[in-house]
Structure formats: C-alpha cells, structure tokens
Amino acid sequence: MTYLEGQFLVAMPGMEDERFAESVILLVGHGEEGAMGLVVNQKLANLRFADILDELDLGDPDAVIRLPDTIRDRTVMRGGPVEKGRGFVLHSSDYHSGNTYKVTEDIGLTATLDVLRAMAFGPAPKASFFALGCCGWSPGQLEREIAENGWLTVPFTPELVFNTPVEKRYEKALESLHITRATLSSDAGHA
Structure with missing residues (x-):
C-alpha cells in the first residue's frame, strides 16, 4: 500500500457527502x-484569528487590539467535521516546537497554543494556515473512497496552501492535473 501523507485529496463531482x-x-x-487531513479551501464565516486569541486568552487584550490587521483579520479555516473545537496549524518548516509533527520536508503541523502565540506575537513561521477541526478516516476507508472514484490525489505544493486565494484552491488543484471542472467526470473507468 502506498500511503498518501503529504498529498492533496480533491473531491470528485459525485461526492455524496455535501x-x-x-x-x-x-x-x-x-x-x-x-x-487524517485538513480541508484547505473552506473558510469559517464571521470568525477571525483575533477572536480565537481573545477566546483562548492568549495575550493581553490591549496587545491583541494593537496587532496589525493582517494578523487580527486572518482567516480561520474549517479543517473538517471531526474535533471542530480543536485548532490545527499547518506551517512552514522554519517553525518547530516539541509538539510539531513533520508532514513533509516543507511543512509541519502543530496543535498546541505555542504556535498560536508565535503566529500572533512572533517569532512566527514564514507561512501558516489555521483551521478548526479535521477530517478522519478509519483503516481502509480512504482507500475504498478513492477506489470508488470519490477523490483525486494531487502532489503537495506549498503554493496551493500558502499563496493561492482560498476560493481558487479547488481549480488550482485541478489545474495541477491538467484538468478543469468542465473536463472532470464523475464516471469511473476500471481496466
């Protein structure tokens, strides 16, 4: 079995789970x-990074108010339907704590408060992505979903997560496979 850690899954048009x-x-x-995975193209409406800092009491309220708008208004993403109240930070490999899980050579995952403090008050990772919740599959479940034509796999690129606007990530992932929504078919072929 080839494991797909560090790759993207892209939902096929026939995805039954809305x-x-x-x-x-x-x-x-x-x-x-x-x-386990994180959805990288779904924002949480009406929630900003400053709201998370306030709720977790991660800094003096005056210091949070003085943060640059680029930090205060940072998007909070919906990482998935599992553990919706738990935060996950995907970040460049220049940040590492004793709690960082190395996903690839380029990125790590940290789910502790230290990375949120670093993102707000420094030293911050060069690139980061904050999500609430995650996606989970039991043993063999993801493999079945891929075999049933539920997902495409796309090689990882940091640009897709850190430099592509959220609303364009689906199309950009498809482009990396040289396909578009118009040419994508939900019908599976098996040889």
Whole structure:
C-alpha cells in the first residue's frame, strides 16, 4: 500500500457527502491506522484569528487590539467535521516546537497554543494556515473512497496552501492535473 501523507485529496463531482463537495484536503497523516487531513479551501464565516486569541486568552487584550490587521483579520479555516473545537496549524518548516509533527520536508503541523502565540506575537513561521477541526478516516476507508472514484490525489505544493486565494484552491488543484471542472467526470473507468 502506498500511503498518501503529504498529498492533496480533491473531491470528485459525485461526492455524496455535501460537507466535502468541491473540497481540497491535505493529508497530514495516512497509515495502517487510517488517515487524517485538513480541508484547505473552506473558510469559517464571521470568525477571525483575533477572536480565537481573545477566546483562548492568549495575550493581553490591549496587545491583541494593537496587532496589525493582517494578523487580527486572518482567516480561520474549517479543517473538517471531526474535533471542530480543536485548532490545527499547518506551517512552514522554519517553525518547530516539541509538539510539531513533520508532514513533509516543507511543512509541519502543530496543535498546541505555542504556535498560536508565535503566529500572533512572533517569532512566527514564514507561512501558516489555521483551521478548526479535521477530517478522519478509519483503516481502509480512504482507500475504498478513492477506489470508488470519490477523490483525486494531487502532489503537495506549498503554493496551493500558502499563496493561492482560498476560493481558487479547488481549480488550482485541478489545474495541477491538467484538468478543469468542465473536463472532470464523475464516471469511473476500471481496466
């Protein structure tokens, strides 16, 4: 079995679970125990990074208010339907704490408060992505979904997560496979 950790999953048009329609998911873990990922193209409406800092009491309220708008108004993403109240930060490899999980040579995943403080008050990772919740698959479940034509796999590029506008990530992922929504078919072929 080839594990897909560090690759993207792109939902096919026939995705039956509406929570994943047109989603792009970065697999941060995949092995015999199952798989875990973060949706990278769905924003949480009406929630900003400053709201998270306030709720978790991660800094003096005056310091949070003085943060640059680029930090205060940073988008909070919907990482998936599992553990919706838990935060996950996908970040460049220049940041590392004792709690960072190395996903690829380029990126790590940290789910502790230290990375949120670093993102707000420094030293911050060069690139980062904050999401609430994650996606999970039991052993063999993801493999079945891929075999049933539920997902395409796309090689990881940091540009897709860190430099592409959220609303363009689905199309950009498809472009990397040289296809578009118009040429994408939900019909599977098996030889």
